[in-house]
Amino acid sequence: MEDWLLSPNQYSSLMVGARATLQLLAQAFVLGVVLSLIVGVGRLSERRWVRGVSFAFVELARGISSIILLFILVIAIPILLGDIFPWVRGQPVIVMASIALGINMGGYGAEIIRGSILSIPKGQTEATIALNLNPTQRLRYVVLPQAMRIILPPMGNLTIEILKGTALVSVAGGFDLMRATGNLESSMLAGGVIGVTVLYVNVLVIYFVMAQVINSLFRFGERALDKRFQQREGRAALPIATTHAAGS
C-alpha cells in the first residue's frame, strides 16, 4: 500500500494544481452555460440570421478538436487579433484557455438546451401566448424551469467532459493539475522512473474523484428539482379539485 502513495509534500503541490484546475473549470463552466443558453435559444429564433449564426457557432465549436481550438486561442489569436482588439494580447494563458473550453462547452450545451426546449409540450408555449407573456418571460418562467429536468443529466456529463478537457491546458503552457504533475515528474526523474508511474496513478485517481464529486452534485440537483416538481404538482391538485367540486 505504501508504494502507491506519494509524500505529503508532493500531495500538497498536487492540491495547488487541483485548485487551479477547478478554478479553470469554474470559469469555463460559467462561460459555457451562458453561451449554451444564448446559442441554444438562438437556434430556435424566428430571425433567420440569428439561427444561421447560432448554427455556425455550434458546428464550429463541435467540429473542431478542443486541443486545436485551445492552441488557436492561446497562440494564434493574440497575434492575429492583437492589433484590432488589444485586450487579447496581454491575457494570461489561463484566460484564453477557459475561453476555448467555454466555447467548446457552449457548442455541446447549446444542442442540449435546444433539445430540451423542443421537448416541452407545445401547449405550454401556447398558454404563455394566451397569457400575453413576452418571449423572455416565457423562457424564464415557463419553458426553462420545466426544461431543467431534461437539461441537468446531460449537462453533468458535459461538465465532466470539460473537466477532462482542462488537462489540455498544461500542454498549451497554462498551470493546472497536469502542469503540477509535470513539474513533480521532472523533479522525481532523478529518483528513477518507477515512482513516476505511481505519480500518474495518483493523478488519475484525483481526476476520477473530482469527476465523481461533480457527478454527485448534479445528481443532488436533479433530486432537489424532482422533489420541487412533485410538491408543486401536489399543491396544484388541490385548487383544481375544489373548483371541480364547487362546479358540480
Place this chain on the structure above:
Amino acid sequence: MADTTRTEPTAEEPDADGAPGDVVSFELAQHHKWYRRPDIVIPVVLVFLGLTLLAVADTPSARFRSEFTPPGDVSFSWSYFFHLVPQMLQGLFVTARATVLGFLIAASFGLVLALLRRSESRWVSYPAVAFIEFVRSTPILVQMFFAQVLVRATPAVSLNALVILFIVVGIHYATYASEAYRAGINSVPKGQWEAATALNLDPLTKWTRIIIPQAVPNVLPTLGNYLVAAFKDVPIGDAVLSTGGVLFMASTIRNVDFRPVEPYLLIGVGFLLVSLPAAWLVRRLEERIAYERD
C-alpha cells in the same frame, strides 16, 4: 418502392391466398430491414472500405519542413497559409489513420467490455463497471502520459509512440463503445429474448439472427459519433507522444519558421473539413435508420 411490391408478395405466396392477406403482406413489405436497404448498406460499406484502405496504407514520414520564407512582419500571409497545405494533409493523414486503428481496438474491446458487464457473476461485472467508470471519467491526456511512463518503466515492453496512441485511444473509446453496445442490446424488446428462449434457439442463433440485427440500428450511429469524437482526441497524442499528426505538424513548423498563426489556423480549417462531413454522414445514417426503432 416499386420493386418492394413486386418481390415481397412472392415470398408470402404460400399463406397469402385471400384478399385481406394480400393487403397485410403489402403493408409489411414497406418495412425493409436496415441490412436489406441499399441506401443504408452501400454508404456504410463504402465508408468501411475507405477506412480500411486508410488503415493499411503506408505511413508517410513525420518530418515537416517548409522551404518558404514568409514576408517579415505581416501577421497573416495567405501565400504562406496555402504553402503549408500539403504538409497539413500529411499530418491529417496520420491523425485519421491513428483514429481508425485506435477505433478498431475500441469497437472490439468495447464489445468485450459490454459482454463482461452483462455477465451474471458479480466478480466479473463489478470490475468491468469500475473499469469503465474510471477510464471514462479521467482525461485521455493523463492516460497517455500514464501509458508512456508505464511503457518506459517496464523494460520488457518497447512500444512505438503510435502504438501507444492506438492502445490508449482504443481503451478510452472502448469504454464509450461498451455503453453504446449496452444501450443497443438493452433496446431489443424483452419479448424478443423470450421468444428466442421459447423457440429453443441456441445462443449462437439467438445472438446472430435475433439480437444483433435488431441492436445494430441503435449502435451504429452512436459508434459513428464516437469515431468522430475519437478523431478529435487523437491530436492530443501529438502533444504528449510526438506522433506525427496535425498538431505535431503545426508545432514543428512553428519552431522552424517562428510563425504560429498560419499553421494553427490551417490545421483548424483542415480538421473541420474532415470532421464536419463525417458528423453530417453520421447524422444522415441516424435519420435513415431511425424508423427501425419504432
